[in-house]
Amino acid sequence: MASAARTFATIGSVEPPTGAPAGLDRVVVLGGSMAGLLAARVLADHAATVVVIERDTLTDVVAPRRGVPQGTQVHALLQAGGRQLERWFPGFDAGARAAGAQPISPQQWASYTDGVRKPVAPIGDALTATRPFLEQQVRERVRELPNVKIINGRVTGLDFNATEVTGVRYESDGDGGHEPADLVVDATGRASKVSDWLTAAGWDAPPMTRQITGINYATAFFRRPPGRPDIGAALCALTPAKGGDLAGVAFSAVENDRWIVMMGGYGTCRPGETAEDLIRRCRQDFPEPFGRAVSHGIIGDVITYRQADSRRRDWAKAGRLPARLLAVGDAVASFNPIYGQGMSSAALHASCLSMFLRSGPDLTAPARPFFDLQQVVVDAAWATSTAGDRARPSINLPPRGLERVRASLAGMVVEATTVDPVLALGFAKVTQMIEHPAVLATPGSLWRAWRARSVPRPRPVPPLEAA
Ligand SMILES: Cc1cc2nc3c(=O)[nH]c(=O)nc-3n(C[C@H](O)[C@H](O)[C@H](O)COP(=O)(O)OP(=O)(O)OC[C@H]3O[C@@H](n4cnc5c(N)ncnc54)[C@H](O)[C@@H]3O)c2cc1C
Structure with a gap:
């Protein structure tokens, strides 16, 4: 079995995808923000029609919108996200620069x-x-895909038969709508209602950790x-x-x-x-x-x-699930935003979706191979962000046992990044999500960090108005 670090590297590949498309007829994406748009881009290679259902009316105005209230806040696009955007929309970087990024x-x-x-x-x-600018750049490119259609509506539920999801119900302008689907992808963000809909229909929901x-x-x-x-x-x-x-x-x-x-x-x-x-x-x-x-x-x-809170829904650990249902983006895992991982995670989930659909999957069974792949991305991001938070006085969740040893080694590596350029580069690759955190736990990295303890620390850079 491939190591998590190797799987992570494969998911983060920037090469064009290989393997036959899944040949689906109609797929539906719930939510048209970053994760939904990226999923729609991948799905456009696999389905005759991709329908995105988004509750906000999407205009060309670059401004925060109601369904994405965090759009008012600073949003860093990590290297992993930037690379995946270029992979799925060749020329994205140049186009976004020309538009003002x-x-x-x-x-x-x-x-x-x-x-x-x-x-x-x-x-x-x-x-x-800004976040609205980036989303607008992605949306513009998705709108150019001839087989993707964006519907303005609020998704209200899913339809199932005995083993599968069969369609999506939504409301638009007071009217009820229904979309049949060969595959449904939830991208409705961290407040996703899909778990409620699953349990109401007698399925198991993915366990949630906060x-x-x-x-x-x-x-x-x-x-x-x-x-x-x-x-x-x-x-x-x-x-x-x-x-x-x-x-x-x-x-x-x-x-x-x-x-x-x-x-x-x-x-x-x-x-x-x-x-x-x-x-x-x-x-x-x-x-x-x-x-x-x-x-x-x-x-x-x-x-x-x-x-x-940071929260994750562990689809890979869910019990009885219907086939033809997947989830991406914050609907799966939403982290302390200070680490800037959300959009890049969504992009890597899109890459998992591509790998899954090109692996000749049995779509009549729950999408467990997809959730297993995605879990590698979620685990990596979760490890980086939650471990960093635990020592804050207001959170105060001191690690125990082996975790404590890991935390103290990680602390030593972080400390050494101020004086060791090799560790600074390795750390940047991990925090930019282009490498798995395991690469910093190698004997070589730990030895460098240990040696760096004796190197005098540079002085902090003084403020503009030094006291
Ligand atoms: C304060 C803050 C700062 C952040 N900073 C960063 C950062 O620096 N870098 C970074 O990469 N990420 C950052 N993030 C995270 C980032 O915003 C998300 O990870 C990213 O937007 C991807 O989210 P998403 O598409 O999964 O969900 P969202 O962006 O939350 O979008 C969900 C979409 O689903 C729609 N929707 C919801 N329910 C329904 C329904 N029933 N029917 C139809 N549509 C529905 C919503 O209208 C919305 O469009 C930050 C988050 C916060 C809160």
Whole structure:
């Protein structure tokens, strides 16, 4: 059996998919946000007709919408997500840049831990833009697919026969609608009702696991002088030892000559909720580039957002499931957003969908091979994000037994990333979801981290307004 790390690498491949298409007639995707659109792109290779049912009216206006309230907040597109977008929509990167997304080279990307800048990790350019912009770019390309149709409606339930899902019910403008389906993919996000519909119809729902995060976001836009900045995106993460419940701050260049700046905290720690507080902290408490990013005037107000927990629905562990039903994106797993994994996870789930459909699957049986593949992606993202959260004072879930040993080794590796460029690169690949976390637990990595303990730590970069 392939190791999780190898399977993860195969899922993250950027090669065109191989294997015969599944030859389906009509498939239905529930929800038309990032995960639903990416699933629709993959399904367009396998079905005569792909129907996406989305409850929001989708327009060409690039703005946050009701069904995706997190669209007001900073959204980093990790390398894994960017690579998959290019894979499924060749030319995506160039097209998005031409439309206003900002390319950020590794030299322009500054990553700090407790104020100390890490060595540059050469992993390729990042693309930065707002969440509504990115979704609009993907939607535009999906709309160009001749066999994909987007319907405006609210999905209200599923139809089943004795062994399978057979169709989808929805409401649109007060009228009831029905779509027959050879395959249904749930992409309705973290509040998905599909588990309720399954249990109401006598099936088993996937077991749900939650880990409290209580993460508070505060995001605002600031004016950005035109031109290519020295630093186009930055993150200053504070460890629990230094920051307690203060998670850190991030900014990036986005379309229309703006910076998007975000500050986060856990539990009752709510930094930056007013413009004054956000600006003051950026100028006085964080490395100098954060102070500069807020220096040319705020645009609009600070917008806050709170997410209570990270949650996952373990479809691979569900008991009795109908055939012809799958789920992707936040409907399967939604993480503490501070790690920026959501859109890239959705893209990797789309890749799992492609691998599954091209493997000659028995679609009259529950899609367990798909859920097993997807679990590799979910486990990897979950391990990175939940382990990092457990030591926050307001969460206080200290690891036990073997977990404790793992956590202390992981802490040693993270600490060493400020002085060891090889570990900094390895860590960046894991946090950007292009490599599995297991690659950092090798004897070689641990030995480097151990040796790095004796290397003097660089000094934190002073704030713009040093006290
Ligand atoms: C504060 C915050 C910051 C984040 N930052 C990042 C980041 O930096 N990087 C990153 O990659 N990810 C980030 N994420 C996560 C990211 O937003 C999601 O992972 C991503 O949007 C993919 O989600 P999705 O398509 O699965 O679900 P969603 O985006 O939640 O979309 C679900 C869709 O389903 C529709 N829908 C729901 N119910 C129905 C129904 N009954 N009928 C029809 N349609 C329905 C909704 O209208 C919506 O369009 C962040 C999340 C939050 C909360």
